[in-house]
Amino acid sequence: MKRRVVLLGAPGAGKGTQARLLAARQGLAHLSTGDLLRAAVAAGTPAGRAAKGHMDAGRLVPDDAVFGVLFERLDARTTAFVLDGFPRNMAQAAELDRRLAALRLPLEAVVDIDVPDARLVARLAGRRACPGCGRNYHVEALPPRKAGTCDDCGRALQQRDDDRPEVVTERLAVYHRQTEPLVAHYASRGLLARVNGDRDVEAVQRDLLACLQGAAAGAGRQA
């Protein structure tokens, strides 16, 4: 199975939910720059202070602040990982390549989770997140067992500030302008697979896993 993976997809496509499941079941490190930045904001670190205004406005945080929080988590021991929310522009993709080449841990697969924009808006409006562990829910499509409470850690769920409708519009525009070109970039390098993300969580996870395993089987036959 491919074990160094980037998940691409618009805000609300399910990257976080899928990355968390994949990481837990397959023993990969889950590296979410959104989670790392939110933790930096909560802790009031310099990176967090640099990030906050951009996050609240739905824009990308400057690359250097993102590199800071991510690359302190990624070293030669991180041999298997799923990146969620990174890279988000071409400069970040180039920096990721440089770092992974230096570590001799090249990327093995990029999976784009595809969901139409109209569905994303409804998903983000109903999304609730755990401020403790970061797990995501949806008030209708993916409710917790006890309303308003995280199944895993029991904290009260919250709506993210940047899931408010006026910020969502900007986040989707930023995705199409800056992040979506990465789909073609990774396709041209032969790394890209696509899954239809407009289905229930387990169906998407099955397809995601099939992408990662299918490619590995092919590599095995060549060896």
Ligand code: AMP
């Ligand atoms: P997410 O949880 O992935 O939706 O990220 C939430 C917010 O964090 C984004 O809207 C950005 O402001 C910021 N962010 C997360 N990852 C990145 C990244 N790779 N580059 C720049 N900003 C990011």
